[in-house]
Amino acid sequence: MDPPKEEKGPPSYQMTILTTDGESGEDGENNNSQITTHVDCMSSQFSPVAIMNVDDIHPDGPGVENALHAEPLQGNAVGGGGGGGLGERRKSRRLVYRLTQVPPPHLTLLFALQQSMLAVSYALTVTLLVIELVCARDDNDIKTRIMSATFLMVGLSTFAMSTIGVRLPIFQGPAVSYIVPLLALQTLPEWQCPNQEYLADHYRNQSINVTVLPNGLYPVPKDWIVEKIQQLSGSLMAGGVLHCLIGLTGLVGFIMRFVGPITIVPAIVLIGLFVYKVAVRFSETFWGIAVLTSGMAVVLSLYLGKRQTPIPAWNRRKGFHIKWYPLHQVFAILISIIIGWGVTAILTYFDVISADPDSKQYYARTDTRNSIITEAKWISFPYPGQFGAPSFHVGAFISFFIATIMSVLDSLGDYSACARACYVPQPPAFAFNRGIAVEGIMSTLAGATGACHATVSFGGNIGAIGLTKVASRRVFQVIGVLYVVFSLLNKLGAFFITIPYCVLGGIQIIIAGIFIGVVLSNLQHVDLKSTRNLAIIGISLLLGLMMPYWVEQNPDGIQTGNQDVNRIIGIVLSNPVFVGGVLACFMDNTVPGTLKERGLARPTKKPEPAADEEESDKPGADSDEFEDGLEVYDIPWLPDRITRSSWAKYIPIFPGTTPARSLTDGPIMSL
Numbered sequence: 001m002d003p004p005k006e007e008k009g010p011p012s013y014q015m016t017i018l019t020t021d022g023e024s025g026e027d028g029e030n031n032n033s034q035i036t037t038h039v040d041c042m043s044s045q046f047s048p049v050a051i052m053n054v055d056d057i058h059p060d061g062p063g064v065e066n067a068l069h070a071e072p073l074q075g076n077a078v079g080g081g082g083g084g085g086l087g088e089r090r091k092s093r094r095l096v097y098r099l100t101q102v103p104p105p106h107l108t109l110l111f112a113l114q115q116s117m118l119a120v121s122y123a124l125t126v127t128l129l130v131i132e133l134v135c136a137r138d139d140n141d142i143k144t145r146i147m148s149a150t151f152l153m154v155g156l157s158t159f160a161m162s163t164i165g166v167r168l169p170i171f172q173g174p175a176v177s178y179i180v181p182l183l184a185l186q187t188l189p190e191w192q193c194p195n196q197e198y199l200a201d202h203y204r205n206q207s208i209n210v211t212v213l214p215n216g217l218y219p220v221p222k223d224w225i226v227e228k229i230q231q232l233s234g235s236l237m238a239g240g241v242l243h244c245l246i247g248l249t250g251l252v253g254f255i256m257r258f259v260g261p262i263t264i265v266p267a268i269v270l271i272g273l274f275v276y277k278v279a280v281r282f283s284e285t286f287w288g289i290a291v292l293t294s295g296m297a298v299v300l301s302l303y304l305g306k307r308q309t310p311i312p313a314w315n316r317r318k319g320f321h322i323k324w325y326p327l328h329q330v331f332a333i334l335i336s337i338i339i340g341w342g343v344t345a346i347l348t349y350f351d352v353i354s355a356d357p358d359s360k361q362y363y364a365r366t367d368t369r370n371s372i373i374t375e376a377k378w379i380s381f382p383y384p385g386q387f388g389a390p391s392f393h394v395g396a397f398i399s400f401f402i403a404t405i406m407s408v409l410d411s412l413g414d415y416s417a418c419a420r421a422c423y424v425p426q427p428p429a430f431a432f433n434r435g436i437a438v439e440g441i442m443s444t445l446a447g448a449t450g451a452c453h454a455t456v457s458f459g460g461n462i463g464a465i466g467l468t469k470v471a472s473r474r475v476f477q478v479i480g481v482l483y484v485v486f487s488l489l490n491k492l493g494a495f496f497i498t499i500p501y502c503v504l505g506g507i508q509i510i511i512a513g514i515f516i517g518v519v520l521s522n523l524q525h526v527d528l529k530s531t532r533n534l535a536i537i538g539i540s541l542l543l544g545l546m547m548p549y550w551v552e553q554n555p556d557g558i559q560t561g562n563q564d565v566n567r568i569i570g571i572v573l574s575n576p577v578f579v580g581g582v583l584a585c586f587m588d589n590t591v592p593g594t595l596k597e598r599g600l601a602r603p604t605k606k607p608e609p610a611a612d613e614e615e616s617d618k619p620g621a622d623s624d625e626f627e628d629g630l631e632v633y634d635i636p637w638l639p640d641r642i643t644r645s646s647w648a649k650y651i652p653i654f655p656g657t658t659p660a661r662s663l664t665d666g667p668i669m670s671l
Contacts, residue, residue, distance in 0.1 A: 124497075134232070289347070290509065291506065293507060373491055547579045
């Protein structure tokens with residue numbers, strides 16, 4: 001199999017997989033086929049699940065004869081009815097279930113569970129970082145409630161985005177772009193957690209009876225924890241309102257005029273470079289397990305990338321047989337977590353890992369947080385205001401606002417990537433605006449429930465669409481329902497909290513590494529021979545690393561005569577995304593340079609139709625062979641007299657009477 005030919009747009013990797021055997025979609029197509037697909041690397045939150053090399057599975061491997069006899073799509077497939085022509089045969093190879101198709105209930109549930117497991121590590125990482133920031137590491141009740149709030153917001157956001165937002169099969173999860181603001185806040189004196197000596201003096205001076213924790217430590221007073229949660233919640237709600245207004249007012253298009261790859265790369269790469277602090281914090285509890293977990297993920301997703309897993313299967317036509325499927329790649333993260341967790345349990349049993357509460361290894365043990373599960377309620381519902389009335393913190397708001405801008409740019413790239421993976425036209429401007437508005441509403445609700453982080457699109461799940469060939473919108477609606485159910489089952493959230501920190505640290509090594517690599521791929525559209533571009537990128541990265549380091553080393557270095565102003569300036573300068581991103585944006589828009597040189601040139605002619613069948617399977621290879629049309633972005637229950645009235649054109653989230661226009665007609669950035 002030859003490597004994919006070079007084409008405009010994000011890189012794609014070719015792989016061959018065996019799809020669902022013996023099942024039919026609503027159009028009656030037989031899905032017994034081995035499918036060649038291309039996965040777009042389009043997100044800052046990409047995972048090893050979708051990373052495949054060219055020739056991942058050799059065409060001469062088991063089951064290749066099925067690929068030669070794949071049944072064509074029938075019925076209402078775009079481009080004609082029956083007939084089984086070459087065009088129809090191509091469509092049958094591209095997707096098992098199109099965006100508008102509904103798989104059988106049992107397959108819908110299985111597909112939803114598979115996609116749900118891909119993003120669990122992200123949800124855990126951001127949630128545990130929030131827990132660390134509010135000093136709730138040893139408060140099992142607070143930890144469980146925050147985890148449940150996270151699951152609730154993931155479910156509601158995913159369902160809302162696929163139903164009334166951009167209406168593409170997009171998973172919404174905790175925003176990685178919010179990790180840096182949380183880390184920046186931890187450098188401020190008022191956000192640092194008290195040590196045991198301070199807590200002992202506090203309880204002694206207040207004459208308060210306190211129950212020492214099972215590990216012999218003094219607990220942080222709950223009212224201190226709740227106060228921090230309230231400040232984060234109110235600040236996030238304010239940031240969510242601004243996020244929503246960006247979509248409702250159509251400011252997305254205005255922002256995109258000034259933001260290109262040269263701005264995006266330094267800003268988001270700096271996020272990845274600063275995520276190492278999170279990876280170290282978790283990994284240092286037991287480096288051996290962290291390395292084992294990350295190494296296992298690398299082996300499963302990369303070194304075994306050219307292998308398939310034999311899976312016993314049965315259907316009426318073949319009876320019992322072996323199905324070859326890259327299962328170890330699809331669940332590389334999940335398998336690595338299970339193996340790392342199991343080895344940690346063995347080391348805990350033999351006391352290889354220290355049981356001293358003062359040791360860092362204490363949080364690597366598997367028996368230190370088992371009480372969380374027994375103490376958690378079976379059923380509880382996270383509700384707005386569960387931690388009290390939200391308050392406001394200027395520093396947190398500024399940090400969240402910067403993260404909001406980055407998450408908007410992130411989502412734009414993900415929407416475009418998802419459209420390509422689903423073989424539908426690029427989202428028109430009103431669909432982009434509506435998706436951003438829904439994200440803002442959900443972020444506001446996340447603040448109200450105490451999740452303390454926003455929700456944005458996940459690119460790793462978009463890559464999984466290319467792997468599984470299941471682009472059904474219904475699957476992602478079911479994912480939303482599943483996560484809402486998870487949020488109600490408090491003991492399930494408590495179970496995830498018990499994952500050893502060292503295991504999570506190992507996963508973060510993989511996630512952060514791939515994160516940085518995928519972001520750097522945005523430079524494919526930029527002229528890297530230009531001294532102008534290299535200087536802007538290099539200076540922005542350097543200043544983005546220098547200023548936060550200087551602020552951390554000199555906490556009293558900023559003296560304006562006003563403590564509040566000092567604090568605000570310190571927060572801004574300690575945020576590498578702000579420093580690097582703003583500097584890159586300013587220089588990119590002021591230093592002379594052509595649009596082509598900056599990576600902003602739009603294509604001047606329509607892509608040539610694919611010359612052969614293999615080439616036509618690539619997303620966007622032939623714009624006339626979309627599986628569905630622009631109607632997928634319409635909300636079906638809203639009457640046309642509203643959405644396409646003469647006044648609707650003044651509302652950016654409605655199509656109005658003007659032709660659909662995409663915000664990403666030029667090169668699409670893989671954020």
